[in-house]
Amino acid sequence: MFFPPHDFMSHFIANSADKLIVFDNDIESQQKQISNEKLDMLIFADIGMDIKSYLLAVGRYAPVQVATWGHSDTSGLDNIDYFVSSKLFEQTEPSEAQKNYTEELMLFESLSTYYYSSVDTATLNKVVERSRYGLPDGVPIYIVPHTLFKIHSIFDEYIYKILDKDRNCLIIFLDGQKQKLKQQFYNRIQDKLKDDKDKLIRIRFLPHQIMLEEYLSLLKICDVILDSFPFGGCNGSFEAFSLGKCVVTLPSKYINGRFTHGLYQKMGILDLVAKDMDDYVNMSYKVANDHDFRMELGNRILRECHKIYEEEDTIVEWENFIKDKVSPYIKVDNRIITQTLENEDMDISIYIY
Numbered sequence: 088m089f090f091p092p093h094d095f096m097s098h099f100i101a102n103s104a105d106k107l108i109v110f111d112n113d114i115e116s117q118q119k120q121i122s123n124e125k126l127d128m129l130i131f132a133d134i135g136m137d138i139k140s141y142l143l144a145v146g147r148y149a150p151v152q153v154a155t156w157g158h159s160d161t162s163g164l165d166n167i168d169y170f171v172s173s174k175l176f177e178q179t180e181p182s183e184a185q186k187n188y189t190e191e192l193m194l195f196e197s198l199s200t201y202y203y204s205s206v207d208t209a210t211l212n213k214v215v216e217r218s219r220y221g222l223p224d225g226v227p228i229y230i231v232p233h234t235l236f237k238i239h240s241i242f243d244e245y246i247y248k249i250l251d252k253d254r255n256c257l258i259i260f261l262d263g264q265k266q267k268l269k270q271q272f273y274n275r276i277q278d279k280l281k282d283d284k285d286k287l288i289r290i291r292f293l294p295h296q297i298m299l300e301e302y303l304s305l306l307k308i309c310d311v312i313l314d315s316f317p318f319g320g321c322n323g324s325f326e327a328f329s330l331g332k333c334v335v336t337l338p339s340k341y342i343n344g345r346f347t348h349g350l351y352q353k354m355g356i357l358d359l360v361a362k363d364m365d366d367y368v369n370m371s372y373k374v375a376n377d378h379d380f381r382m383e384l385g386n387r388i389l390r391e392c393h394k395i396y397e398e399e400d401t402i403v404e405w406e407n408f409i410k411d412k413v414s415p416y417i418k419v420d421n422r423i424i425t426q427t428l429e430n431e432d433m434d435i436s437i438y439i440y
Contacts, residue, residue: 140158151169154171172199178345206326229249233319237319253375319346354392
């Protein structure tokens, strides 16, 4: 870790590990700290969400180095050997999916992540009024709950079409913590809609919801959640589904635009997976304005969403992957390796960054 444990999640991770290393401040020292562990495998939970992780990933610290989709993109680095993903999150044809990665793509049958739901019974049953967020009753409310850097200009056209089709709706975006991004995004929208004030005033920005409870409450009062295209959501969809909320999505070419589709596949619900922009707009409108359809589908999501949380198959596949990839580098007799793997007591040194 770059910092000592300081909140629930960092303490949870620290308490779950056999050993915790808190990095020194400079990259060179951090590289030495990792090298000194003489690892058999190094797993980067993300590469590129922070410049520090990217700089560290340039080096070779273990015979096997792995990235996964904490940052949903290839690292582009020669020293990262594998990228762990899921068949549910990638294009149907593995050879096509492989073209998006410099690493060898490992496609799990599972989701490849063991995700905890953030919603308890009290949160699920909590009654929230729209007035709490300064929003009116009696109008359809759409929300794009993603950080603004994900909102590509391609998706602007989807927003304009929804505003044109649903003349009574509001579309909500979250400010985020970087005001420059908000201003750039708002300027882009304003330039397009400068001659159509009616549409412009129906786009609303709400403050970044620092507390998870406030964020979940905001999702509850919205009629439909819009998964942006081509860069979509992941955590937001996990959280929305745990509330039984309807998320409209259009899968794109890359993994960062396919998470919601993958979660829907896992749940066996494909009603809101669009095939193109017009289909996306029509689906969004139907969810927002057809109360019975929205409630029926939301209840189906609540019944099936247990399939995407705490998935045991993910653990099994990670265990098998780790054993398979490090075994060539364990310098013992092959017969002993086989017996040891079967008995699951091989002493393998793994560091998850």
